[in-house]
Amino acid sequence: MNQKVVLITGCSSGIGLALAARIAKDEKKRFMVYATMRNVSKGEALVEAAGRALGRTLEIKQLDVCDEDSIKACVDSLPERRVDILISNAGMGLIGPIECQSIDEMKTVMDTNFFGLVRLLKEVLPDMKRRKKGHIVVISSVMGIQGILFNDVYAASKFAVEGFCESLAVQALRFNLNISLIEPGPVITEFERKVYDEGLKTDLSKADPVTADIFLNIYLKNYKQIFETLGQTAEDVAEHTLKIMTMEDPPFRHQTNTLYTPMTTLKYADPNGDLPIDTFYKMVFEHDKVFNASLNFIKLLCWRSRKSFTIEKDKSN
Numbered sequence: 001m002n003q004k005v006v007l008i009t010g011c012s013s014g015i016g017l018a019l020a021a022r023i024a025k026d027e028k029k030r031f032m033v034y035a036t037m038r039n040v041s042k043g044e045a046l047v048e049a050a051g052r053a054l055g056r057t058l059e060i061k062q063l064d065v066c067d068e069d070s071i072k073a074c075v076d077s078l079p080e081r082r083v084d085i086l087i088s089n090a091g092m093g094l095i096g097p098i099e100c101q102s103i104d105e106m107k108t109v110m111d112t113n114f115f116g117l118v119r120l121l122k123e124v125l126p127d128m129k130r131r132k133k134g135h136i137v138v139i140s141s142v143m144g145i146q147g148i149l150f151n152d153v154y155a156a157s158k159f160a161v162e163g164f165c166e167s168l169a170v171q172a173l174r175f176n177l178n179i180s181l182i183e184p185g186p187v188i189t190e191f192e193r194k195v196y197d198e199g200l201k202t203d204l205s206k207a208d209p210v211t212a213d214i215f216l217n218i219y220l221k222n223y224k225q226i227f228e229t230l231g232q233t234a235e236d237v238a239e240h241t242l243k244i245m246t247m248e249d250p251p252f253r254h255q256t257n258t259l260y261t262p263m264t265t266l267k268y269a270d271p272n273g274d275l276p277i278d279t280f281y282k283m284v285f286e287h288d289k290v291f292n293a294s295l296n297f298i299k300l301l302c303w304r305s306r307k308s309f310t311i312e313k314d315k316s317n
């Protein structure tokens, strides 16, 4: 059997966990999955989700994307060090006014989200080039193409990921390698809870009252509602990723959330870059009118697309 070897990072929860379990349970058994996490004692949820696939098409391994030695040890432990599909998923969020965040906190975000990917590729890319075969799939974000209020450093880390991959993609093509960026909007995972809880704990004493007010009474106040309205499940993102992984000619970018695309389209619609900034300004600061109206409009779209999906499904039965 010609199974593809898949290495995924950050599989203790969320998208990584859902994706590892989904592809390990592939009906055609097309994949051998090495699901990695920095702390293997957190593997219980994945063990449960993987079920009978554990020990057959899925193995759990230790890998910390911030530790070069752990990446090397993990790749060295694979048969012939072969990785056909690398899924760089491990990541973390950070929200709040920059004047309330330490440089060390910011460095940890860059170190995990950006240098984590760089370290992985330094270990895996030379072998892929030699074999002239491989697919690098990176869980980026809509924030890899568009900044969002109070996500300054997180968005910067995902922009770094995107610039890095866009540069590398040309060279990769010369070696018959593909790179794909998966760009989810809000996804309901541990990420949301961790970021929100940390956000609530932010020491706002270094922020001026206006900034503190915007963060607490606009951003955090609407945060949960945004995830409830627009949020996708990790399983849904896993399905999108599987589709991209199995394409003959995979795209460089793929957004997973059609409810969010009106927002990212603003970026491509205006070369001056003012349209998304002005629109977000209105959505945030005239939020009573514009923001709620926008969310209600998106909810309506969501309801209609679910309805048409149900009708399509009914038709096909």
Ligand SMILES: NC(=O)C1=CN([C@@H]2O[C@H](COP(=O)(O)OP(=O)(O)OC[C@H]3O[C@@H](n4cnc5c(N)ncnc54)[C@H](OP(=O)(O)O)[C@@H]3O)[C@@H](O)[C@H]2O)C=CC1
Binding pocket: 009, 010, 011, 012, 013, 014, 015, 016, 037, 038, 039, 042, 063, 064, 065, 066, 089, 090, 091, 092, 093, 112, 139, 140, 141, 142, 183, 184, 185, 186, 187, 188, 189, 190, 191, 192, 194, 234
């Ligand atoms: N949730 C969302 O709204 C969105 C998320 N994303 C991206 O999706 C990816 C997955 O996030 P998501 O599943 O939502 O969040 P989770 O918090 O559920 O999962 C993040 C995973 O990354 C792991 N991780 C963090 N640091 C390291 C490290 N140094 N080495 C190895 N693993 C590490 C975590 O491990 P541990 O349990 O040990 O902390 C965890 O397994 C991230 O890259 C994120 O930026 C993109 C768009 C939207």
Ligand SMILES: CC1=C(/C=C/C(C)=C/C=C/C(C)=C/C=O)C(C)(C)CCC1
Binding pocket: 140, 141, 142, 143, 148, 149, 184, 185, 186, 187, 219, 222, 223, 226, 280, 283, 284
């Ligand atoms: C929709 C929207 C907003 C919030 C978006 C959020 C919160 C997106 C989160 C995305 C995530 C978590 C991506 C992870 O990589 C604003 C700026 C409040 C107002 C403008 C419209």
